[in-house]
Amino acid sequence: xxxxxxxxxxxxxxxxxxxxxxxxxxxxxxxxxxxxxxxxxxxxxxxxxxxxxxxxxxxxxxxxxxxxxxxxxxxxxxxxxxxxxxxxxxxxxxxxxxxxxxxxxxxxxxxxxxxxxxxxxxxxxxxxxxxxxxxxxxxxxxxxxxxxxxxxxxxxxxxxxxxxxxxxxxxxxxxxxxxxxxxxxxx
Numbered sequence: 466x467x468x469x470x471x472x473x474x475x476x477x478x479x480x481x482x483x484x485x486x487x488x489x490x491x492x493x494x495x496x497x498x499x500x501x502x503x504x505x506x507x508x509x510x511x512x513x514x515x516x517x518x519x520x521x522x523x524x525x526x527x528x529x530x531x532x533x534x535x536x537x538x539x540x541x542x543x544x545x546x547x548x549x550x551x552x553x554x555x556x557x558x559x560x561x562x563x564x565x566x567x568x569x570x571x572x573x574x575x576x577x578x579x580x581x582x583x584x585x586x587x588x589x590x591x592x593x594x595x596x597x598x599x600x601x602x603x604x605x606x607x608x609x610x611x612x613x614x615x616x617x618x619x620x621x622x623x624x625x626x627x628x629x630x631x632x633x634x635x636x637x638x639x640x641x642x643x644x645x646x647x648x649x650x651x652x
Contacts, residue, residue, distance in 0.1 A: 470509070472518070472621065472639040478506035480547040483625070490641070492623055493634040499626040501535045501550045504557075507621030507639065510543050516590040517647055518621050519638045522562060523582045526632055532563040532582060534626070535633055539567075540590050540599050540613070541622035550624040557622055558611045560601045562586060567601065567609040577608045585645040590619055605646030 552559025
């Protein structure tokens with residue numbers, strides 16, 4: 466019998482000014498005055514099949530709407546830059562919850578309502594679909610979709626920034642605990 470192996474955030478793929486906590490399931494800032502042009506990637510890249518994970522962004526002192534240009538979640542190719550936000554390069558796709566945009570190559574491809582912090586954001590990478598894609602969900606409802614290249618390895622990716630160290634964080638669940646809103650069985 467083998468035990469299941471779950472992804473975590475990768476301490477070896479961690480952008481400047483970020484630190485990991487809680488068994489590499491929480492990322493936060495460790496310096497003041499950081500924009501969100503930095504990322505952390507997950508372990509266990511995917512080149513076939515599906516991958517699903519959920520993220521919660523939260524802050525300790527920001528007012529509602531105070532997280533614009535500080536958050537992004539999605540997927541990135543293994544060789545993507547750790548000094549760019551998720552969605553800033555052509556090699557990553559990201560949802561920026563505080564402004565409601567889905568980005569690739571620093572261009573907004575879709576717009577939806579901005580969401581507040583502490584909401585469940587699900588990301589489904591589906592490389593088995595006839596058109597491989599990444600889909601974002603908020604509290605179980607689909608809010609965005611992007612077609613992606615299947616000739617690459619993809620990893621979960623998170624970007625955060627904060628004016629004060631430790632003020633903004635993200636918790637990521639890769640399946641170590643039950644998902645809040647998994648949209649379908651992931652193979």
